[in-house]
Amino acid sequence: MSILSVTDLSVARGGVPVLEGLNFSVASGQVLILRGPNGAGKTTLLRTLAGLQPALAGQVICAPDAVAYGAHADGLKSTLTAAENLTFWAGVYGQSGIDAALTAFDLNPLADRPAGNLSAGQKRRLGLARLLVTGRPVWVLDEPTVSLDTASVALFAAAVQAHLETGGAMIVATHIDLGLQAQVLDVTPFRADPKTATGAFDEAFL
Numbered sequence: 001m002s003i004l005s006v007t008d009l010s011v012a013r014g015g016v017p018v019l020e021g022l023n024f025s026v027a028s029g030q031v032l033i034l035r036g037p038n039g040a041g042k043t044t045l046l047r048t049l050a051g052l053q054p055a056l057a058g059q060v061i062c063a064p065d066a067v068a069y070g071a072h073a074d075g076l077k078s079t080l081t082a083a084e085n086l087t088f089w090a091g092v093y094g095q096s097g098i099d100a101a102l103t104a105f106d107l108n109p110l111a112d113r114p115a116g117n118l119s120a121g122q123k124r125r126l127g128l129a130r131l132l133v134t135g136r137p138v139w140v141l142d143e144p145t146v147s148l149d150t151a152s153v154a155l156f157a158a159a160v161q162a163h164l165e166t167g168g169a170m171i172v173a174t175h176i177d178l179g180l181q182a183q184v185l186d187v188t189p190f191r192a193d194p195k196t197a198t199g200a201f202d203e204a205f206l
């Protein structure tokens with residue numbers, strides 16, 4: 001059974017149509033990888049799936065509060081420690097307990113370090129560990145492995161695998177092979193004609 005599906009979906013940035021006519025669905029335990037060149041519209045599609053901007057046309061069908069979004073930016077509070085960041089986010093999502101998240105991303109040695117003092121790859125691991133404290137089943141992720149070394153990519157792949165085995169799903173824009181069984185959607189054939197721009201303001205957040 002599908003956990004997220006889209007029908008005849010069109011998405012836009014700044015009123016300019018980017019992708020149109022998308023139809024796909026993702027079930028519990030599945031991964032969908034989005035591919036396409038820079039500027040093709042992967043981020044725009046992911047933002048729409050995450051509810052950060054409205055669809056230009058069509059529908060995203062998904063249970064409310066099912067999606068956890070991981071953007072390009074890590075979204076950390078730099079003065080809080082790694083552990084405090086996770087505790088904060090667990091609270092936002094009504095969850096408790098950060099130990100599994102710290103362990104999954106090998107963050108125990110860094111737990112008491114302010115996030116602002118972490119390296120780029122360490123920050124990214126902490127940003128990804130946040131997914132585990134959301135308790136949300138659908139991970140919608142934009143280039144999650146940027147800055148990660150090989151060992152950290154393996155930690156991420158293992159966390160995804162565990163998420164899938166407990167009924168989760170992931171939709172991800174990535175250029176690297178995570179070694180996971182996945183459907184692949186190349187968005188290139190769905191690129192919209194920008195000349196059909198409406199000029200409407202469609203951004204909930206920029």
Ligand SMILES: Nc1ncnc2c1ncn2[C@@H]1O[C@H](COP(=O)(O)OP(=O)(O)OP(=O)(O)O)[C@@H](O)[C@H]1O
Pocket residue numbers: 013014018036037038039040041042043044045206
């Ligand atoms: N804030 C914005 N306002 C208007 N247009 C934007 C905005 N952000 C991106 N765009 C444009 O929307 C189009 C789709 O961009 P998007 O970021 O979705 O592509 P992408 O496939 O994720 O690219 P990349 O692989 O480089 O991350 C591009 O032409 C881009 O220039």
